[in-house]
Amino acid sequence: MEKGTPRERIKRNMQAEKPMTMISLRLPEHVIEDLKEVAPTLGFGGYQALIWAYISNGLRKHLAEREAQRVKVSAVEEFSERLRALGVEERVIREAAEI
Numbered sequence: 001m002e003k004g005t006p007r008e009r010i011k012r013n014m015q016a017e018k019p020m021t022m023i024s025l026r027l028p029e030h031v032i033e034d035l036k037e038v039a040p041t042l043g044f045g046g047y048q049a050l051i052w053a054y055i056s057n058g059l060r061k062h063l064a065e066r067e068a069q070r071v072k073v074s075a076v077e078e079f080s081e082r083l084r085a086l087g088v089e090e091r092v093i094r095e096a097a098e099i
Contacts, residue, residue, distance in 0.1 A: 006067050025051075 004012065012018075035047035044050045080093050 006063070009063070 003009075032047060035050050039045070039047045039050040042050065044053065076097055080097060083093050083096075084090070
């Protein structure tokens with residue numbers, strides 16, 4: 001499965017025709033009953049659309065958090081390189097990066 005950059009994923013996700021895969025998912029009956037009850041109150045036509053929304057929202061949140069962490073690590077690495085170029089001791093850089 002292709003991953004791509006966040007921009008590429010957004011572009012892929014906005015396509016009208018997305019390839020879909022059918023899956024089978026076992027959930028407790030009470031969860032399905034709750035989903036069926038809640039779905040119309042949230043404006044969903046059925047519980048399966050609500051499940052899809054929950055999965056999509058959770059996945060988008062996780063991907064955004066992961067990307068933010070990647071950007072943070074990249075910024076720390078870049079800043080560390082600049083400090084090394086200025087002659088800052090490696091010990092000091094490591095201690096500062098742990099904060």
